[in-house]
Amino acid sequence: MKDNLVDNNAYTYYHTVWQNGDVAPGTHYLDVTANDKFEGIVKVYVTRRYDADNDHVKAFAIAGANDGSEFEKVADVELPNAVKAGKAEAEFTIAEGKSYSKLRFTVTSTTLERGYWHMAEFQLRPMTLNADCKNATYPEAFAAITKALEEANKAVGSVSVEDIAALQNAYDEYKKAINPETGIDAIGVETLRNNAVYDLQGRRVQNIGKGVYIVDGKKIVR
Known part of the structure; x- marks a missing residue:
């Protein structure tokens, strides 16, 4: 199901494991590993599922880690609402001098105040360019x-x-x-x-x- 997050198709979706919707905010997370490092300003794009009214993520916490190290707080992000198949976007900044090989996105709020990931697409776009590119x-x-x-x-x-x-x-x-x-x-x-x-x-x-x-x-x- 994770492949659904990057297939550019709002009809397919990703849903973390849940039962009867009883998942407290701050429970489920999604880890993303960089080809190199995450640093500077990063934009996040979340596409809402086309054919369902289930929870849309409203906010999430971001933590970063490098190989063999513990996660440390990076930012709290609020995400705008989106229509079905619509894309909501937000951005966050990794502190100057910091970089991470992995980012963890933990759901802290949804439209129904639950704590699972439910979305059609999830994309990250680094906005701070590598000086060599x-x-x-x-x-x-x-x-x-x-x-x-x-x-x-x-x-x-x-x-x-x-x-x-x-x-x-x-x-x-x-x-x-x-x-x-x-x-x-x-x-x-x-x-x-x-x-x-x-x-x-x-x-x-x-x-x-x-x-x-x-x-x-x-x-x-x-």
């Missing part, structure tokens, strides 16, 4: 493509020619800035010829929801 080297290009992606996602359902043109322009400028040899062009030209579906970060997608995707080298909006 291309996005940090070219911050203006990264900011432009990030803004264009956010606007495109907001416009789903009423996308105009201007919206698509703005996204295309930001994407082209981003590629030119960071150098086509980084592999982004390789994804667009070589890999996508098999009709597989990818998001704009180059990750293969199995189930298409609302958003902007690349199919056979072309962008499509759902």
